Amino acid sequence: MLDRFTPEARRAFVRAGILAHDARPEGGRFGTDALLLALAEQRPFAGPVAAFTLTPDAVPLAATPGRDLLATLGIDLDEVRRRTRHGVDDPARWHLDRLLLRLTLRGPLGDLPLTLHLRKVVEVAAWKPGPITGERLLWGLLADARNGAARTLRTAGVDLAALVAQAGVPVRRAA
Template sequence: MFARFTEGARIAVVRAGILALDAGRPALGADLMVSALAEVRPFALASFTARADDVRERVGVGDPRSLLATLGIDLDAVRCRTMAGTDDPLLWSLRRSRVRPLRVTLYGPLGRLPLAIHASKVIEVAAWRPGPVTGERLLWGLLADPANGAATILADAGVDLPALVREAGIPIRRAA
């Protein structure tokens, strides 16, 4: 499935998977995709003003660096030694189950991680139109489903959602 993804979009999905694995989550959720987009920024959208730290705080994935530093542990050094090269997007793949077509799984050197239903919807919406899957298309997938909480996370982080939707070219469904 990654064949149509731009490099930035692929890096964002892989980063979301690594965040989920680091947090010990059983599945990759849409909230971590928002966090990964805020970190990676696979687009040049001026109206996407959310900072990675603000989103991480709202998603509930804290940064354990300060806690571990009090114990004398440098988390960055540990990760460099144990996870060297595992964040290379070329080592990861995104596959749909042949038996259960709605089930999408992210596979990589750190293991496999199923996508939660809302995260699967993000991928489906992003890949719906022909052409490359970009960071803007991932953002469209996140904002297309109000039940996944992405819009709330971004609004709480200070993003002007109507301006972001206009700038990203996300189609708006008008009430009849």
């Protein structure tokens, strides 16, 4: 299923999976918070989306367990990961698999089941024919108010109306 993603959106989605794994290495699930953080880091948009002013530090994602303890011992966890994870971020090594209603990102770090909310994001992004872009991932995040993405964006000072207009999010009008 990752083959429907544009190269930029695929890289961002894989980055989100890596972030989710690092925040919950004991087998947690891959959720919308990680995707929002990856979009803030990667900016995988085909055109200018100036209203997406979110910065990575404004996205609440659980800190990596043990990072502070390792730092007190003089161990830089980011440096260890950089040296030992060569090629983990290569999108070609990752696959998004569907089994009935479950979606799982599978790759070098293991299996990362998507949460219900993130599965909805992917379904909305894949709804129309054509490639899944960064803008379409934004559509998915904004389509379901219960996933918390709009709240995070609003808290970070993002103008949601401008973001919807610039990202080309389809808006259903009342009859």
